[in-house]
Amino acid sequence: MLDIANKPKLDRDTRREAILDVARDVFLEEGYASASMSTIAARLGGSKGTLYNYFKNKEELFAAYVVRHCAWQSEAMFAMLAEDEDVHRALTELGRTYLSIVLSDFSLRNFRVIVAEAQRSPAIGRAFYESGPQRGSRLLADFLEQAAAKGQLRVPDPLRAAHQFIGLCQNRLMKARLCNFMPEPTPEEIDVEVIAAVETFLAAFGPRPAAATSAA
Amino acid sequence: MLDIANKPKLDRDTRREAILDVARDVFLEEGYASASMSTIAARLGGSKGTLYNYFKNKEELFAAYVVRHCAWQSEAMFAMLAEDEDVHRALTELGRTYLSIVLSDFSLRNFRVIVAEAQRSPAIGRAFYESGPQRGSRLLADFLEQAAAKGQLRVPDPLRAAHQFIGLCQNRLMKARLCNFMPEPTPEEIDVEVIAAVETFLAAFGPRPAAATSAA
Amino acid sequence: MLDIANKPKLDRDTRREAILDVARDVFLEEGYASASMSTIAARLGGSKGTLYNYFKNKEELFAAYVVRHCAWQSEAMFAMLAEDEDVHRALTELGRTYLSIVLSDFSLRNFRVIVAEAQRSPAIGRAFYESGPQRGSRLLADFLEQAAAKGQLRVPDPLRAAHQFIGLCQNRLMKARLCNFMPEPTPEEIDVEVIAAVETFLAAFGPRPAAATSAA
Amino acid sequence: MLDIANKPKLDRDTRREAILDVARDVFLEEGYASASMSTIAARLGGSKGTLYNYFKNKEELFAAYVVRHCAWQSEAMFAMLAEDEDVHRALTELGRTYLSIVLSDFSLRNFRVIVAEAQRSPAIGRAFYESGPQRGSRLLADFLEQAAAKGQLRVPDPLRAAHQFIGLCQNRLMKARLCNFMPEPTPEEIDVEVIAAVETFLAAFGPRPAAATSAA
DNA sequence: AATGAATGAGAGTTCATTCAT
DNA sequence: GATGAATGAACTCTCATTCAT
Numbered sequence: 001m002l003d004i005a006n007k008p009k010l011d012r013d014t015r016r017e018a019i020l021d022v023a024r025d026v027f028l029e030e031g032y033a034s035a036s037m038s039t040i041a042a043r044l045g046g047s048k049g050t051l052y053n054y055f056k057n058k059e060e061l062f063a064a065y066v067v068r069h070c071a072w073q074s075e076a077m078f079a080m081l082a083e084d085e086d087v088h089r090a091l092t093e094l095g096r097t098y099l100s101i102v103l104s105d106f107s108l109r110n111f112r113v114i115v116a117e118a119q120r121s122p123a124i125g126r127a128f129y130e131s132g133p134q135r136g137s138r139l140l141a142d143f144l145e146q147a148a149a150k151g152q153l154r155v156p157d158p159l160r161a162a163h164q165f166i167g168l169c170q171n172r173l174m175k176a177r178l179c180n181f182m183p184e185p186t187p188e189e190i191d192v193e194v195i196a197a198v199e200t201f202l203a204a205f206g207p208r209p210a211a212a213t214s215a216a
Numbered sequence: 217m218l219d220i221a222n223k224p225k226l227d228r229d230t231r232r233e234a235i236l237d238v239a240r241d242v243f244l245e246e247g248y249a250s251a252s253m254s255t256i257a258a259r260l261g262g263s264k265g266t267l268y269n270y271f272k273n274k275e276e277l278f279a280a281y282v283v284r285h286c287a288w289q290s291e292a293m294f295a296m297l298a299e300d301e302d303v304h305r306a307l308t309e310l311g312r313t314y315l316s317i318v319l320s321d322f323s324l325r326n327f328r329v330i331v332a333e334a335q336r337s338p339a340i341g342r343a344f345y346e347s348g349p350q351r352g353s354r355l356l357a358d359f360l361e362q363a364a365a366k367g368q369l370r371v372p373d374p375l376r377a378a379h380q381f382i383g384l385c386q387n388r389l390m391k392a393r394l395c396n397f398m399p400e401p402t403p404e405e406i407d408v409e410v411i412a413a414v415e416t417f418l419a420a421f422g423p424r425p426a427a428a429t430s431a432a
Numbered sequence: 433m434l435d436i437a438n439k440p441k442l443d444r445d446t447r448r449e450a451i452l453d454v455a456r457d458v459f460l461e462e463g464y465a466s467a468s469m470s471t472i473a474a475r476l477g478g479s480k481g482t483l484y485n486y487f488k489n490k491e492e493l494f495a496a497y498v499v500r501h502c503a504w505q506s507e508a509m510f511a512m513l514a515e516d517e518d519v520h521r522a523l524t525e526l527g528r529t530y531l532s533i534v535l536s537d538f539s540l541r542n543f544r545v546i547v548a549e550a551q552r553s554p555a556i557g558r559a560f561y562e563s564g565p566q567r568g569s570r571l572l573a574d575f576l577e578q579a580a581a582k583g584q585l586r587v588p589d590p591l592r593a594a595h596q597f598i599g600l601c602q603n604r605l606m607k608a609r610l611c612n613f614m615p616e617p618t619p620e621e622i623d624v625e626v627i628a629a630v631e632t633f634l635a636a637f638g639p640r641p642a643a644a645t646s647a648a
Numbered sequence: 649m650l651d652i653a654n655k656p657k658l659d660r661d662t663r664r665e666a667i668l669d670v671a672r673d674v675f676l677e678e679g680y681a682s683a684s685m686s687t688i689a690a691r692l693g694g695s696k697g698t699l700y701n702y703f704k705n706k707e708e709l710f711a712a713y714v715v716r717h718c719a720w721q722s723e724a725m726f727a728m729l730a731e732d733e734d735v736h737r738a739l740t741e742l743g744r745t746y747l748s749i750v751l752s753d754f755s756l757r758n759f760r761v762i763v764a765e766a767q768r769s770p771a772i773g774r775a776f777y778e779s780g781p782q783r784g785s786r787l788l789a790d791f792l793e794q795a796a797a798k799g800q801l802r803v804p805d806p807l808r809a810a811h812q813f814i815g816l817c818q819n820r821l822m823k824a825r826l827c828n829f830m831p832e833p834t835p836e837e838i839d840v841e842v843i844a845a846v847e848t849f850l851a852a853f854g855p856r857p858a859a860a861t862s863a864a
Numbered sequence: 865a866a867t868g869a870a871t872g873a874g875a876g877t878t879c880a881t882t883c884a885t
Numbered sequence: 886g887a888t889g890a891a892t893g894a895a896c897t898c899t900c901a902t903t904c905a906t
Contacts, residue, residue, distance in 0.1 A: 012865090015865095031247075031249055031332060031335070031336075032249075033247060033248075033249035033250040034249045036899075036900060036901080037900075037901060037902080038899085038900070038901085046866075046867085047866065047867045047868055048867090048868075048901085048902085049865095049866065049867050049868065049902095049903085049904085050865075050866055050867070052901090052902070052903080053865060053866070057901075057902075058900095058901065058902090109335065112331055112332050112334070112335055113332070114395075115328055115331065115332070115394050115395060116247055116328055116329070116331070116332035118328070118394070118395050118396040119247065119325065119328055119329075119396060120246075120247075122396045122397075125394075125395035125396035125397055126395065126396075126397055128395050129391065129392060129395035129397040130397075133391045133392070133395070137388070157412075160388075160412055163387050163388035164383075164384050164387065164412070164413070164416055166387055167380075167383035167384050167385075167386070167387025167388070168380050168383050168384065169383075170383070170387075171379050171380070171382055171383025171386075171387060172353070172376075172379040172383070175345065175349045176345060176349070178331050178334070178341075179330075179331060179334050179341035179342065179344050179345035179349070180334040180335060180338045180341035180342070181338075181341055181342055181345040181346075196373075196376055196380070197380070199420075200380055200416075200420045200421075201420075203419060203420035203421075204415075204416040204417075204419035204420045205416075205419075227890095228889095228890085231890090252874080252875065252876085253875080253876060253877085254874080254875075254876090262891075262892085263891065263892045263893055264876085264877080264892090264893080265877090265878080265879085265890095265891065265892055265893070265894095266890075266891055266892070268876090268877065268878080269889085269890060269891075270890095273876075273877075274875095274876065274877090443869090444868095444869085447869090463679075463681060463764055463767065463768075464681075465679055465680075465681035465682045466681045468895075468896065468897085469896080469897060469898080470895080470896075470897090478870075478871085479870065479871045479872060480871090480872080480897085480898080481869095481870065481871055481872070481873095481898090481899080481900085482869075482870055482871070483898095484897090484898065484899080485868085485869065485870075486869095489897075489898075490896095490897065490898090541767065544763055544764055544766070544767055545764070545767075546827075547760055547763065547764070547826050547827060548679060548760050548761070548763070548764035550760070550826070550827050550828040551679070551757065551760055551828060552679075554828045554829075557826075557827035557828035557829055558827065558828070558829055560827050561823065561824060561827035561829040562829075565823045565824070565827070569820075589844075592820075592844055595819050595820040596815075596816050596819070596844070596845070596848055598819055599812075599815035599816050599817075599818070599819025599820070600812050600815050600816060601815075602815070602819075603811050603812070603814055603815025603818075603819060604785075604808075604811040604815070607777065607781045608777060608781070610763050610766070610773075611762075611763060611766050611773035611774065611776050611777035611781070612766040612767060612770045612773035612774075613770075613773055613774055613777040613778075628805075628808055628812070629812070631852075632812055632852040632853075633852075635851065635852035635853075636847075636848045636849075636851035636852045637848075637851075660886090663886095684878075684879060684880080685879075685880060685881080686878085686879070686880090694887075694888085695887065695888045695889055696880085696881080696888090696889075697881095697882085697883085697886095697887065697888050697889065697890095698886075698887055698888070700880090700881070700882080701886060701887070705880075705881075706879095706880065706881090
């Protein structure tokens with residue numbers, strides 16, 4: 001009974017998801033303004049009318065796509081959770097995972113499209129910021145704080161330190177990627193970047209330097 | 217005589233610049249795809265036909281705007297030149313100037329528009345990257361290298377260190393700004409960010425801590 | 433059931449034909465280049481958008497018109513079928529019918545428009561030539577061949593003779609009509625031309641001259 | 649004095665001719681409607697303004713081109729003058745020359761363009777018809793009349809016979825050429841056509857048939 | 865719920881023509 | 886006389902959206 005009752009609802013949701021999948025692809029390829037409802041309908045194999053049965057207009061379709069992407073991004077930010085007890089290893093692993101996500105073609109195209117529309121619709125930008133950068137840095141800050149509590153790090157302001165760690169990791173590649181200056185980086189390229197970032201970060205925030213310690 | 221001879225040339229160039237000024241404004245407000253040649257012509261107080269006497273089509277008008285913006289940005293990167301002999305002060309001042317430029321509404325809107333179009337036209341993205349981030353970090357790397365030569369810093373890889381310094385300075389605000397999550401920061405907000413960045417940077421790359429040295 | 437099932441299809445085809453009717457009129461009045469999609473839409477009482485729902489662009493609309501005209505022309509070439517047993521009467525009748533078709537305002541305007549576009553699109557010219565002149569002369573050649581088989585004519589090369597007969601019939605009027613030098617000819621004017629053509633043709637291809645016959 | 653006084657006049661005429669040369673090329677390539685004053689000016693290496701100093705508008709430029717082409721065509725019709733005393737040879741030679749002119753790419757493109765515009769401007773069509781077909785057939789009629797006076801031909805209506813001869817010669821190839829169905833014919837192809845035409849023509853209009861003669 | 869025909873506003877672009885220099 | 890910048894109307898074509906079926 002329940003199944004039967006849910007069936008149309010399920011169908012509708014499934015269709016909605018399928019539409020969003022196609023819409024996202026088209027938005028990523030063309031940008032919001034250049035993407036056309038006709039193209040989306042054509043790729044979907046349905047009619048334009050159907051699109052409008054699911055979404056009031058283009059703007060809402062885009063908004064729905066953004067919402068879904070933000071949810072996905074929010075999940076992806078679990079990359080900022082570290083399990084390893086060893087801070088150095090934990091940061092390295094975390095940096096790797098994070099960079100491989102945010103520097104992927106997929107993430108970047110979404111970033112470009114959403115940032116472009118953030119100009120006219122701050123709500124869109126806010127949703128993106130909160131589900132991604134903000135959430136990610138908070139999760140990382142939590143980790144840093146715990147490490148500090150264990151004496152593994154010296155971080156007076158964990159949130160700021162989190163931002164700094166991310167900045168160290170991604171600044172160079174992120175800009176190059178945003179500008180389409182380079183293709184998706186290889187794991188090796190990412191490693192180089194992360195290792196250097198961890199080194200700098202620990203030099204600044206690691207436990208008191210060995211030299212000083214031994215001197216005491 | 218010279219003036220008279222140059223007059224038509226000057227006039228044409230002046231007009232061209234005026235068109236680019238208006239076009240830029242419209243592109244920044246609407247984005248490339250949504251900006252319309254009609255709007256640009258109307259704001260200019262001229263006819264659409266005139267626009268096409270100066271630029272072959274919308275794409276070329278946009279490209280011309282990008283070129284001009286890149287030239288400007290290239291100039292702006294002199295913010296990465298430091299005069300102060302004191303490294304701490306130099307980095308702080310330089311960070312302040314840099315952030316006030318790249319986080320300004322003007323720079324950010326340009327960034328959003330250009331990055332959005334970098335998707336379909338890598339040439340545009342490349343021009344932007346080379347005239348801005350690449351040039352800026354190289355100039356900063358030069359400074360770091362000189363400071364290292366004077367023993368003021370320990371930077372095995374100046375270019376990487378430059379990227380890291382910039383990452384430390386701007387990561388948090390840049391993302392928030394890109395997402396239109398916050399308005400143009402005040403000088404005070406910038407200061408906070410820069411000071412923290414310099415501190416972290418020098419903790420990692422500054423000369424060996426005086427305490428440790430004296431202890432030896 | 434069938435009617436209902438066919439209705440949408442029928443409607444669409446009907447509409448398509450209606451568009452082609454209007455488009456043809458406009459093309460004939462203005463020529464391909466000068467005819468405007470706006471004019472066609474306006475005369476149709478519909479919107480420009482609708483036009484583009486039926487034809488991808490102006491070029492395809494024109495091509496569709498040409499195809500339809502060629503089909504019509506191909507049918508019209510049955511004028512080249514003769515029933516009369518008497519060769520003289522058959523040729524005369526056939527010439528009359530043929531000229532009244534090809535010299536009509538309708539045929540000529542189509543001819544002018546299509547020939548003009550044959551310059552840039554040989555495919556258009558080919559379709560026209562094959563459905564009209566080529567088909568017509570072949571049908572006539574068949575008739576001449578049969579007449580020759582019955583000893584009514586002496587035509588070593590029926591196809592060439594067919595072309596010559598047509599040339600004799602239409603040359604003068606066709607050129608004058610093409611140049612818009614004269615209005616649609618009256619049946620009497622056509623008669624004069626055809627009678628003279630038949631006379632010449634039979635003088636050349638008719639059975640051995642009476643004189644010779646009587647001489648035998 | 650005279651020369652000096654004429655010089656500017658000469659220059660102006662020369663320039664005018666140069667403009668017409670270019671305009672003709674463009675009209676032949678694009679057709680009247682699609683040809684643009686910009687294209688003509690650009691090919692000329694001059695400015696659009698200059699064009700309008702010589703011709704009031706596009707229509708007049710086209711008319712001037714037509715006038716000049718008609719003058720040329722009128723001259724070309726001397727192909728219809730025959731020198732040879734032998735009628736058979738004279739007609740053959742004349743047919744050859746005529747066909748090689750009217751079937752040339754140059755003549756045909758002019759024909760297509762002018763005929764297309766004859767629809768809206770009968771004056772243009774008239775000028776073309778009178779300077780070409782009409783004049784040509786009259787010259788030929790004169791020749792036939794003289795031959796008839798010498799007893800070389802039996803032509804009760806020389807003008808009609810002239811039209812018929814031309815029809816016999818060109819009908820097939822002319823239509824195929826107009827439709828862009830075939831390229832410029834070779835001299836051999838022309839020969840075949842002319843020889844057949846002369847044969848038919850003389851069979852109909854030649855001196856009393858040999859058979860009848862021998863029978864006498 | 866799905867369709868797809870219809871719409872009309874507006875996009876980028878071209879053009880013949882004018883006019884001040 | 887030659888120039889070329891300016892114009893504005895008109896062009897082809899696209900689009901988001903609506904609505905009857």
